[in-house]
Amino acid sequence: MIISQSSGVPIYQQISDSFRNDILEGKYEEGAYLPSIRGLAKELKISVITTIKAYEQLESEGLVTAVQGKGYYVNAQDGEMLREQHQRKVEGALLEAIKYAKIAGMSDSELTDTLNTLLKFAEE
Numbered sequence: 305m306i307i308s309q310s311s312g313v314p315i316y317q318q319i320s321d322s323f324r325n326d327i328l329e330g331k332y333e334e335g336a337y338l339p340s341i342r343g344l345a346k347e348l349k350i351s352v353i354t355t356i357k358a359y360e361q362l363e364s365e366g367l368v369t370a371v372q373g374k375g376y377y378v379n380a381q382d383g384e385m386l387r388e389q390h391q392r393k394v395e396g397a398l399l400e401a402i403k404y405a406k407i408a409g410m411s412d413s414e415l416t417d418t419l420n421t422l423l424k425f426a427e428e
Contacts, residue, residue: 307348315350319358327367327378328389334380338368
């Protein structure tokens with residue numbers, strides 16, 4: 305995990321975003337434990353409080369559960385929820401692409417053609 309002190313995004317948010325992506329992409333399976341709070345804080349050279357805040361954010365989203373004396377483990381992920389999470393990411397990326405396409409002066413048909421071309425390359 306790489307944390308940037310100068311990104312403008314709070315460190316706890318960077319940590320929770322990283323774990324969220326890993327969980328939703330299936331890198332952490334149901335029941336897997338996240339690194340210990342102290343261990344992660346030491347590894348990243350950050351405050352334990354920052355790590356706790358990141359883990360608590362993941363818990364509030366229902367992605368992990370705290371077990372007294374053991375740490376945080378990954379909850380079972382609902383397939384529909386995973387699909388919805390990925391769909392939101394796609395929508396966000398497409399909105400970003402539309403924004404840049406407008407800045408570049410691309411027409412809707414040029415943007416659609418570009419997307420279709422990229423889709424064809426992705427299939428190969």
